[in-house]
Amino acid sequence: DAGITQSPRHKVTETGTPVTLRCHQTENHRYMYWYRQDPGHGLRLIHYSYGVKDTDKGEVSDGYSVSRSKTEDFLLTLESATSSQTSVYFCAISEDREPGYTFGSGTRLTVV
Amino acid sequence: AQSVTQPDIHITVSEGASLELRCNYSYGATPYLFWYVQSPGQGLQLLLKYFSGDTLVQGIKGFEAEFKRSQSSFNLRKPSVHWSDAAEYFCAVGPSNDYKLSFGAGTTVTVRA
Numbered sequence: 592d593a594g595i596t597q598s599p600r601h602k603v604t605e606t607g608t609p610v611t612l613r614c615h616q617t618e619n620h621r622y623m624y625w626y627r628q629d630p631g632h633g634l635r636l637i638h639y640s641y642g643v644k645d646t647d648k649g650e651v652s653d654g655y656s657v658s659r660s661k662t663e664d665f666l667l668t669l670e671s672a673t674s675s676q677t678s679v680y681f682c683a684i685s686e687d688r689e690p691g692y693t694f695g696s697g698t699r700l701t702v703v
Numbered sequence: 704a705q706s707v708t709q710p711d712i713h714i715t716v717s718e719g720a721s722l723e724l725r726c727n728y729s730y731g732a733t734p735y736l737f738w739y740v741q742s743p744g745q746g747l748q749l750l751l752k753y754f755s756g757d758t759l760v761q762g763i764k765g766f767e768a769e770f771k772r773s774q775s776s777f778n779l780r781k782p783s784v785h786w787s788d789a790a791e792y793f794c795a796v797g798p799s800n801d802y803k804l805s806f807g808a809g810t811t812v813t814v815r816a
Contacts, residue, residue, distance in 0.1 A: 622802050633707075633793055633806040634747075649803070681746065690735045690754070690797050692804060694746040 594618055597682050597695040604702055610669040612698050614682030616662075622685040623665040624692065625649075625657065627678040634681065640665055672702045705730040705796045709807035716784050717815050724779040724810050726794030736777040737795040737804065738768055747793065753777065764788070789814040 594617030604610050614623060621642055626634040626649075636649030638657040646657050654676060658666045669676055679699050683692035706729045716722050728734060735754050739747040751762025758770040768779045777794060791811045795804040 624803070626806075631712075631808055633709075633808040636803060636805075639803060685802050690802050690804075691737055691749060691752050692747075693749075694739075696746045 595682065595684055595693055595695045597680075597698050599698060600696065601699045602701070604672050604700070606673060606702055607671050610672050610700065612667045612680055612682075612700070614665045614667070614695060616665075616684050618684060618686075618693075619662060620684040621662075621687045623659065624683045624685075625655075625665065625667045626681045626683065627651065627676075628681060628697070629678050637667065637680075669700075672700075674702050676700065677702045705734060705798060705805050707794050707796050707805055707807035709792075709794055709810050711810045712808070713811045713813065715813045715815060718786055719783050722779075722781045722784045722788070722812065724792050724794075724812070726777045726779065726807060728775055728777065728794075728796040730775075730796055730798065732798070733772070735797040735804075736768075736770060737797070738762065738766070738777075738779050739793045739795060739806075740764075741791045741793065741809075743790070750779070750792075784812075784814055786814045786816070788812060 598613045624639040625637040628634050635651045640646045640659045656668045681697045682695040708727045737752045738750040741747045751760050753760045753770045791809045793809045794807040797804040
């Protein structure tokens with residue numbers, strides 16, 4: 592299996608608190624992505640990265656920020672969590688010139 | 704912009720019966736097409752992909768998919784389902800000049816004995 596891990600696997604947090612989710616890969620892949628999965632919506636792209644310090648917004652980026660200071664780590668931050676951000680978050684990686692993702696196992700986030 | 708439609712939210716099939724999951728995409732050129740499977744509580748696993756060439760693509764677990772440009776479709780099939788095929792299936796499309804994928808809403812497959 593590709594080396595991609597997400598942490599934490601589960602988290603419960605209160606409305607208004609900041610939350611950071613981590614995606615770590617050992618594959619040295621250039622591209623990394625954050626998606627959220629909600630019933631009836633499939634997976635929607637939040638942010639993505641094409642390299643260190645090279646990030647951009649996806650279709651549902653409001654309320655989220657990301658950082659990538661090292662090739663292997665891609666952090667997703669909810670600046671002030673809201674109940675609408677309760678979701679399952681997936682990180683994915685892909686190789687240069689090889690479309691198609693390898694996914695992490697996901698983080699289930701509950702905002703109460 | 705690309706988009707994906709999976710018309711069937713839920714399909715129930717008997718073990719041993721055939722399965723077909725529909726996927727329609729919207730994209731101006733020939734896209735990259737994928738099918739992923741997600742077992743309960745798990746991440747997504749790639750079943751198969753289409754980039755170019757033969758329009759009938761073989762994947763893992765006995766699945767195949769056929770790209771039909773005229774119908775903008777990429778339907779997934781399996782001749783005989785097993786109870787372990789119960790899962791959620793996602794179709795995804797990506798442009799050939801980019802790596803970002805757009806996903807359909809998913810189809811949940813239930814297998815009855």
